[in-house]
Amino acid sequence: MTIWARAGFSGKHRFAAKFKEKMRANAVHWRVFLTQKLAILTKKQPRNKLSLAPTIIFIVRCIIGSLKTHLPHFSYNSPKTNFIYTTMSELNTIIQHNEQFVEQGGYAEFFTNKYPEKKLAILSCMDTRMTKLLPAALGLENGDAKIIKNAGAVVSHPWGSVMRSLLVAVFELRVEEIMVIAHYDCGMRGLSSSTFLEKAEAHGIPHDRMDTLRDAGINLDRWLTGFDNVEDSVRDTVKTIKRHPLMPANIPVHGLVIHPTTGKLTLVVDGNTTCAI
Numbered sequence: 001m002t003i004w005a006r007a008g009f010s011g012k013h014r015f016a017a018k019f020k021e022k023m024r025a026n027a028v029h030w031r032v033f034l035t036q037k038l039a040i041l042t043k044k045q046p047r048n049k050l051s052l053a054p055t056i057i058f059i060v061r062c063i064i065g066s067l068k069t070h071l072p073h074f075s076y077n078s079p080k081t082n083f084i085y086t087t088m089s090e091l092n093t094i095i096q097h098n099e100q101f102v103e104q105g106g107y108a109e110f111f112t113n114k115y116p117e118k119k120l121a122i123l124s125c126m127d128t129r130m131t132k133l134l135p136a137a138l139g140l141e142n143g144d145a146k147i148i149k150n151a152g153a154v155v156s157h158p159w160g161s162v163m164r165s166l167l168v169a170v171f172e173l174r175v176e177e178i179m180v181i182a183h184y185d186c187g188m189r190g191l192s193s194s195t196f197l198e199k200a201e202a203h204g205i206p207h208d209r210m211d212t213l214r215d216a217g218i219n220l221d222r223w224l225t226g227f228d229n230v231e232d233s234v235r236d237t238v239k240t241i242k243r244h245p246l247m248p249a250n251i252p253v254h255g256l257v258i259h260p261t262t263g264k265l266t267l268v269v270d271g272n273t274t275c276a277i
């Protein structure tokens with residue numbers, strides 16, 4: 001029996017029931033969020049004493065509370081009630097989903113081992129449009145490739161963690177081919193250090209801290225500058241990987257750009273050709 005049924009909602013309050021159905025059809029976080037809030041409400045209210053008006057008000061407040069989660073600058077406080085809506089991260093939602101996932105054996109279809117089936121490593125952007133699009137557009141299943149992600153799909157330093165990951169993939173995980181796959185409409189295109197640092201200050205980072213970092217020899221402006229042309233950036237990153245002193249010469253390094261909506265690939269560097277770089 002659901003919380004709503006226990007609270008005497010079934011049949012009598014059709015609007016509330018429909019609303020619940022709508023919420024159930026939405027994303028998991030909505031279901032968990034409302035369930036939690038309704039559980040609180042039913043504990044506070046005697047059985048069968050919930051009327052429609054306060055229920056609607058409660059649901060509106062739930063939505064407002066949820067908006068606060070997703071819109072950090074949105075604030076709502078009601079001094080007349082005892083309801084306190086604190087910002088809720090996705091942590092609880094994910095933990096609850098995970099418990100169900102494991103209990104129901106959702107992992108079974110993803111079973112594989114640590115060695116990539118296609119002996120392939122991909123460096124791609126962290127853009128959320130790529131989360132499922134990239135493997136789907138490439139025809140990759142779970143376990144087919146090592147996928148390393150960062151902002152822009154760039155190797156910004158030959159001795160940084162991205163380059164190390166690629167070398168680990170080659171020497172420890174049997175990778176024999178590398179692809180750098182950036183995408184059009186990337187947030188790193190045109191990234192400006194001055195704008196970036198202004199936003200850092202707006203988030204409470206004191207200006208003199210930037211000066212201290214510069215005085216310590218950290219080139220913030222270079223570090224926080226993106227690229228102007230994504231295909232040029234791909235070529236540069238392919239070069240950095242291919243010419244790395246620890247990268248074996250027989251590992252082909254390809255460069256591609258993917259469309260973030262259609263998934264269409266544009267080949268920029270064919271690592272199989274001898275004159276690719």
Ligand SMILES: [Zn+2]
Nearest residue numbers: 125127186187
């Ligand atoms: Zn991107």
